[in-house]
Amino acid sequence: MQSIKYDIAIVGGGIVGMSTAYKIQKKYPKLNLIILEKEKELAFHQTGRNSGVIHSGLYYTPGSYRAKNCVDGRVQLVEFAKKYDIKHDVCGKIVLAVNQKESKQLITLKQKGEKNGLTNLEIIDMKKVKEIEPYAEGVSALFVPQSGIIDYKGVTNKLAELIKEINSESRIETNCEVLNIGNEKLFSTKGTINASHSIFCGGLFSDRLAIKDNLELKMQIIGFRGDYYELEDTSKYKVKNLIYPVPNPEFPFLGIHFTRMTDGSIECGPNAVFTFKREGYKKTDFNLKDSWDALTFSGTWKLFINHWKFGLNEYRRAFSKRLFLKELKKMVPSLTMEEIKIGRSGVRAMALGNDGKVIEDFMIVKNDKNIHILNAPSPAATACLAIGDEIVEHATKSFDLNNK
Ligand SMILES: Cc1cc2nc3c(=O)[nH]c(=O)nc-3n(C[C@H](O)[C@H](O)[C@H](O)COP(=O)(O)OP(=O)(O)OC[C@H]3O[C@@H](n4cnc5c(N)ncnc54)[C@H](O)[C@@H]3O)c2cc1C
Incomplete structure (x- = not known):
């Protein structure tokens, strides 16, 4: 790899890295790109372990x-899925209010969605809810027609194929971890890679990569x-599409929901528990550096102190199927212990400020040679193509690509 000098290296083969590479390659077909992914396949972490939902922008x-990219990105994503035959379904979703207080919150949520450009949002009564989701129980719901489901791994792999189609000289290297960063050089497990510029889309490791590139964070x-959890095959009939709770505005997560996946399974989750290993998918996974970094960071303790009750409840629920079911039963009360089985897990990269506040928006930082995508939280999978456009704009200016 040493002899070739690439125009741009993209570090991270998740959906953000791949859509960035695709958008750059589409706009500048002659550029010689290299994409470096440390795992044996693309979309191995957040992208391949998410809920598979096309978010509306609500x-x-x-x-x-986040709002702008979600709405623009969703439209692009659905067009992309249609064009390239990626499994998807814009089936709509309900946000279900299970008491009067939540029912009032739906009005505010609807207004927010409308401000973000969503049309045909409708607050519906239980008669209509039952026509959409016969087993849901509550007071009322917000119907969101723009939401849907998609195979994000399929999207990522298609992006890879398209990059190679546009420029057969561009390369995608898996099993290639970037260990260190030099001047126009990346030191990796497969040797030194020369690239005039790099764009880092490292998901759960975005901060460490930026520090290696001498950025102060x-x-x-x-x-x-x-x-x-997953519904047993014999109980799948209880959920038709997507049933979401009314989100608690104090927390950055949307709450445990029901999702029909593109393979026909019905998933219930995800919860949100602090993890002692950034890419740890088992409840007992532990990594000394990850734990040390997180627990010596003042932001983590501020977050814990401010939200200790929420955190404790989530922890208890992580170890108790009964408590998890209790949460699910708020929306589908007929579910029983026998009808749910343990499913998979994913880890979200949550960007936390020194003040303990969650950084909610998309975040890019740069130095004179490189661009770092520091924060690409949900709905970054939905928004990937719009995020790609935005990064192309930054790259065009920062890397002076106009004459390429
Ligand atoms: C549980 C869960 C549910 C979610 N649900 C949804 C949803 O329904 N809809 C939605 O739109 N969004 C959802 N999201 C959010 C969405 O999945 C993420 O925002 C998105 O996948 C981020 O993509 P990414 O490419 O930045 O990160 P990733 O997919 O994590 O990719 C980063 C890549 O960088 C690689 N990497 C890291 N360090 C190095 C290195 N040193 N060298 C080489 N490679 C490296 C990693 O191996 C990884 O493959 C969810 C996320 C989670 C975790």
Whole structure:
């Protein structure tokens, strides 16, 4: 690899790295790109372990990058899925209010969605809810027609194929971990890679990569694991599409929900528990460096102190099927212990400021040679193609690509 000098190296083969590479390659077909992924396959971490939901743009602060990218990205994503035959279904979802207080919150949620450009949002009564989700119980719901489901691994692999189609000289190297960063050089487990510029899309390791590139950060990535249960085959009929709770505005997560996946399974989750290993998918996984970094960071303790009750409840639920079921029964009361089985897990990269506040918006930092995507939280999978466009704009200016 030493002899070739690439125009741009992209570190991270998740959906953000791959959509960035695709958008750059599409706009600048002659550029010679190299994508470096430490795992044996693409989309191995957050991208391949998420809920598989196409988010509408309902929840995000109007005017934020997150809101804008979600709405633009969703439209692009659905077009992309149609064009390249990726499994998806824009089936719509309900946000279910299970008491009067939540029912009132739906009005605010609907207004927020409308500010973000969503149309045909409808607050529906239980008669209509039952027509959509016969086993859901509650007071009322918000129907969101733009939401859907998709195979994000399929999207990522298709992006890889398209990059190679546009420029057969560009390369995708898996099993290649970037260990250190030099001037126009990346030191990896497969040797030194020369590249005029690099774009880092390292997900759960975005902060460590930025530090290796001599950037000073006032934040850290903390891993929050999300465990899923799955409905037994004989009980799948109880959920048709997507049933979400009314989100608690104080927390950055959407709450445990029901999702029909593109393979037909029905997942219930994810919860949100602090994890002692950034890429640890088992409840007992532990990594000394990850734990040390997280627990010596003042932001983590501020978060714990401010939200200790929420954190404790989530922890108890992580170890108790009975408590997990209790949460699910708030929306589908007929479910029983026998109808749910343990499913998979994912870990979210949560960017936490020194002040203990969750950084909610998409975040990019740069130095004179490179760009770092520090924070790409949910709905970054939905928004990936719009995020790719945004990064292309940054790269065009910062790397002076106009004459390429
Ligand atoms: C449980 C869960 C549920 C979610 N649900 C949804 C959803 O339904 N809809 C939605 O839109 N979003 C959802 N999200 C969010 C979404 O999945 C993420 O925002 C998105 O996948 C982030 O993509 P990424 O490419 O930044 O990160 P990742 O997919 O984590 O990719 C980063 C890649 O960088 C690689 N890497 C890291 N360090 C190095 C290194 N040194 N060298 C080489 N490679 C490296 C990693 O191996 C990894 O493959 C969910 C996330 C989780 C965890």
